[in-house]
Amino acid sequence: MRRTIVATTLLAVTGLAHAAEPIQVIEPATITNPEMVELGKKLFFEPRLSKSGFLSCNSCHNLSLGGVDILPTSIGHNWQEGPINAPTVLNAKYMLAQFWDGRAATLQEQAAGPIANPKEMALEHELALDVLRAIPGYQAEFSEVFGDKGITLDTVTEAIATFEETLVTPNSRFDQYLNGDKEALSTAEQEGYALFKSKGCAACHNGPAVGGTMYQKMGLMQPFVTSNPAQGRVDVTGKEHDRMVFKVPTLRNIELTYPYFHDGSTYDLKEAVIVMQRVQLGQELTDQEADRITDFLKTLTGEQPQITLPILPPSVAGTPKPQPFAK
Amino acid sequence: MRRTIVATTLLAVTGLAHAAEPIQVIEPATITNPEMVELGKKLFFEPRLSKSGFLSCNSCHNLSLGGVDILPTSIGHNWQEGPINAPTVLNAKYMLAQFWDGRAATLQEQAAGPIANPKEMALEHELALDVLRAIPGYQAEFSEVFGDKGITLDTVTEAIATFEETLVTPNSRFDQYLNGDKEALSTAEQEGYALFKSKGCAACHNGPAVGGTMYQKMGLMQPFVTSNPAQGRVDVTGKEHDRMVFKVPTLRNIELTYPYFHDGSTYDLKEAVIVMQRVQLGQELTDQEADRITDFLKTLTGEQPQITLPILPPSVAGTPKPQPFAK
Ligand code: HEC
Ligand code: HEC
Ligand code: HEC
Ligand code: HEC
Ligand SMILES: [Ca+2]
Ligand SMILES: [Ca+2]
Structure with a gap:
């Protein structure tokens, strides 16, 4: 049976067979460099990093909304329609690489992308x-934090990445359960977790972020029908077997990070669960099983980072001006 | 002399001749209804109040940026170019009425406007x-705060207005000075304040918000040349003498609320000061006088509201979806 072969392969790849639990607890952030974190937070909220003076990282990775924009695809400079659903920045430090296709190795490398991307913030780095x-x-703040290095693409992206590393969501009810408080989950939720493991979901969605540990084909058992043109990792590796292969997304805070899938094709978490079982595992879930797994997934919502809105330093007469209506 | 007549009229109108100081201290917010403030904050940051699911009050009145969007005119739904510069929401409770032309009597009345405005958030109230x-x-939160009243335009706007009333900026260096700490201002800044009074600025810019206490013609002594079509209060009153009459804007936090004037025509505060003296008072300032007044104006930057970013309650499968790319 195809299903068995796949499942066995996945187990072998991830070593799940030997792990006590496929999911690990999210640890609270330990901040060793508060000044750099504070500077990075400012830059994350800084619309002057965009051509229009209007869009910041937080526009698309809204920390009031689970680190996403809750849109199927994003609105970029000049209201351009983005190509793909914006993933959350929460717990992004646990990802094996950044972007759906993993084309950035680190958060620092990633952060340079959106600033200059003509469909996003559209402002050349210089x-x-x-x-x-x-x-x-x-x-003043860059010289306090970075000394002589000053304001460069490197220091800007290092500060942003250092801030992003603090964006973790510990202490979800599921983490409390993992830490031994069996009352933290209802019976229905515990059943959902059992199904999540027994049905094979945890073969791909595992690690502290319940995802982000590997790439997998979207539509492993049945094709995933979408009008979104993204082809996944093949664009990075050039290898045909990487067509429609995407980073397995985190399921932490999944209740908040709708709509789902790289094409943002559904706002309905239960529907996403049913689609997964069908296209990735080649099986149908009963309605009740889908409900139980959905119940479990909602226990993965952790404490959201408490962000005090940064107060951004003012421009002066000589500061280059935003160009909101330049194409 | 025209100048004398104008100045005398203004003094008579505002009763300045008898006031010890034309500017009063900004008091810290006293919060009597923290639950309503918290709910109002959520709504202020709520992009689902816009058709696109992307724009919130904070998009244009960014509390990281002095309560403005630092653009000449705003970006609205579908990147439409707004008609007029977005004024700050900071200290807006001190305004005699809301909007440049005063067409909303209260903050609550004002708040209904931008949600449904097709050039702003573009979402019909219903x-x-x-x-x-x-x-x-x-x-759940509306029934806690408003009991049986539930979720109506009235309760939504009351919550937003109640939040906005907390957005005051006390304890600027100028307030410290007014409260008796003469060291709080440098000699140059004190000279600037003296000029602000003696040149006639305080005749229009007075009260705790250093503005917002009256309407005045823009271009009283010399025409203000602009390509912006706004005609001011004539649109509200229908009276010809209200053409080009605008609410005198607050100068609190003026260092942050660039660009200046209802058309956002300059990012340079000193230039705005020079323009004012010319068009409103029919006189030229020396370069040094303009510098001193600008120095003084920068002492009006107060403590910015400390906002903990709200965490917004998630949509569910049945929640109406945003329409980011619907025209
Ligand atoms: C206009 C919308 C938009 C803006 C602005 C934007 N992003 Fe993104 N972000 C996206 C989209 C869409 C993706 C997914 C792109 C892809 O995978 O090809 C993404 C991906 C990411 C990822 C990868 C997450 C993961 O799990 O793969 C990180 C981290 C990130 N963005 C951080 C930032 C930072 C930092 C900024 C500001 C410097 C920023 N973004 C600005 C839309 C945006
Ligand atoms: C073979 C690997 C694999 C298996 C097994 C798998 N998934 Fe996924 N999952 C993925 C990949 C890859 C994506 C991203 C697909 C895309 O958007 O193109 C994904 C996406 C999702 C999403 C949407 C996440 C988001 O933020 O958009 C949910 C929810 C989800 N999976 C839950 C499950 C559940 C529940 C199961 C078991 C019933 C499961 N997955 C089984 C690989 C897998
Ligand atoms: C698309 C940009 C945009 C959005 C979104 C927006 N505003 Fe405004 N706001 C403006 C502009 C422009 C004006 C000035 C309009 C005028 O005077 O004719 C204004 C005026 C105001 C004023 C009057 C201030 C004064 O001193 O006159 C207040 C208060 C205000 N807005 C609050 C809000 C609230 C609350 C929301 C959300 C419900 C909101 N705004 C959404 C752009 C925006
Ligand atoms: C006769 C009334 C009057 C006098 C006198 C006056 N102003 Fe104004 N001021 C206004 C009005 C009305 C506006 C708004 C004009 C517009 O934008 O159309 C304004 C706008 C401003 C602005 C821009 C505020 C903003 O947020 O855009 C500054 C700065 C300013 N005044 C400073 C001064 C200074 C300094 C003086 C004295 C040199 C002065 N004003 C004298 C009525 C006056
Ligand atoms: Ca999503
Ligand atoms: Ca302004």
Whole structure:
């Protein structure tokens, strides 16, 4: 049976057979460099890193909304329609690589992308740096944090990545359960977790982030029908067997990070569960099984980062001006 | 002399001749209804109050940026270019009425405007209420705060207005000075304040918000040249003498609320000061006088509200979906 072969392969790949639990607890952030975190937070909320002066990282990775924009695909510069669903920045540090196709190795490498991307913030790196360098408050803060290095693409992205590393969501009810508090989950939720393991979901969605540990084909057992043109990892590796292969997304805070899948094709978590079982595992779930797994997934919502809104240093007369209506 | 007549009229109108100081201290917010403030904060940050699911009050009144969007005119739904510069929401409770032309009497009345405005959030009120009513977290929070009243345009706008009333910026260096700490301002800044009074600025910019106490013609002594079509209060009153009459804007936090004037025509505060003296008072300032007044204006930056980013309650499968790319 195809199903058995796949499941066995997956178990072999991930070593799940020997792990006590496929999911590990999310640890609270330990902040060793609070000044850099604070600077990175400012940059994460900084619309002057966009050509329009209007879009910041937080526009698409809204920390009021689980680190996403709750849209099927994002709105970028000049209201351009983005190509793919925006993944959450929460717990992104646990990902084996960044982006759906893993084309950025680290958070720091990733952060350079959206600033200059003409469909996102649309501001060439040199111009973005010119803006920051012409804001006295940033001059002072970068030299406090980075000394002589000053304001460069490297220091900007290092600060942003350092901030993003703090964006973890510990202490979900599921983590309390993992830590031994069996009352933390209802019976229905515990049944859901058991099904999540027995049905094979945990073969792909595992590790502390319940995802982000591997790439897998979307539509392993049955094709995933979508009008979204993204082809996944083949664009990175050039290998045909990587067509429609995507990073397995985190299921932490999945109740918040609708709509689902790289094409944002459904807002309904239960529907996403049913689709997964069908296209990835070649099976149908009963209605009740789908409900139980959905119940379990909602226990993965952790404590959201408590963010005090940064107060951004003002521009001065000489600061390059935003160009909101330039194409 | 025209100048004398104008100045005398202004003094008579505002009763300045008898006031010890034309500017009063901003008091810290006293919060009597923390639950309503918290709910109002959520709504202020709520992009699901827009058709696109992308724009919230905070998009244009960014509390990281002095309560404005730092753009000449705003970006609205579908990247439409707004008609007029977005004023700050900071200290808005001190305004005699809301909007540049005063067409909303209260903050509560104002708050209904942008949600349904097709150039701003573009979501008809009934649809906005349908969205909120279909979010379980809001159902619960509205009944806690408003009991049986539930989720209506009235309760939504009351909560937003109650939050906005907390957005004050006390304890600026100028307030410290007013409270008796003469060291709080440098000699240059004190000279600037003296000029602000003696040149006639305080005739229009007065009260705790250093503005917001009256309407005045823009271009009283010399025409203000602009390509912006806004005509001011004539649109509200229908009276010809109200053409180009605008609410005198607050100068609190003016260092943050660039660009300046209802058309956002300059990012340079000193230039705004020079323009004011010319068009409103029919005089030229020396370069040094303009510098001193600008120095003084920068002392009006107060403590910005400390906002903990709200965590918004999630949509569920049945919640009406945003329509980011519907025109
Ligand atoms: C216009 C919307 C938009 C903006 C602005 C934006 N992002 Fe993204 N972000 C996306 C989208 C869409 C993706 C997925 C792209 C892909 O995988 O090809 C993404 C992916 C990411 C990822 C990878 C997450 C993962 O699990 O793979 C991180 C991290 C991230 N963004 C951080 C940032 C930072 C930092 C900024 C600001 C410097 C930013 N984003 C600005 C839309 C945006
Ligand atoms: C063979 C690997 C594999 C298996 C097995 C698997 N998944 Fe997935 N899962 C993925 C991949 C890859 C994606 C991303 C697919 C895409 O969006 O193109 C995904 C996406 C999801 C999503 C949407 C996440 C988001 O943020 O968009 C959910 C929910 C989900 N899986 C739950 C499950 C459940 C429940 C099961 C078991 C019934 C399961 N998965 C089994 C690989 C797998
Ligand atoms: C798309 C940009 C945009 C959005 C979104 C927006 N505003 Fe505004 N706001 C403006 C502009 C522009 C004005 C000035 C309009 C005028 O005077 O004719 C304004 C005026 C105001 C004023 C009057 C301030 C004064 O001193 O006159 C307040 C208060 C305000 N907005 C609050 C809000 C609230 C609350 C929301 C959300 C419900 C909101 N705004 C959404 C752009 C926006
Ligand atoms: C006769 C009334 C009047 C006098 C006198 C006056 N102003 Fe104004 N001021 C206004 C009005 C009305 C506006 C708004 C005009 C517009 O944008 O159309 C304004 C706008 C401003 C702005 C821009 C505020 C913003 O947020 O856009 C500044 C700065 C300013 N005034 C400073 C001054 C200074 C400094 C003086 C004295 C040199 C002065 N004003 C004298 C009525 C006055
Ligand atoms: Ca999503
Ligand atoms: Ca302004």
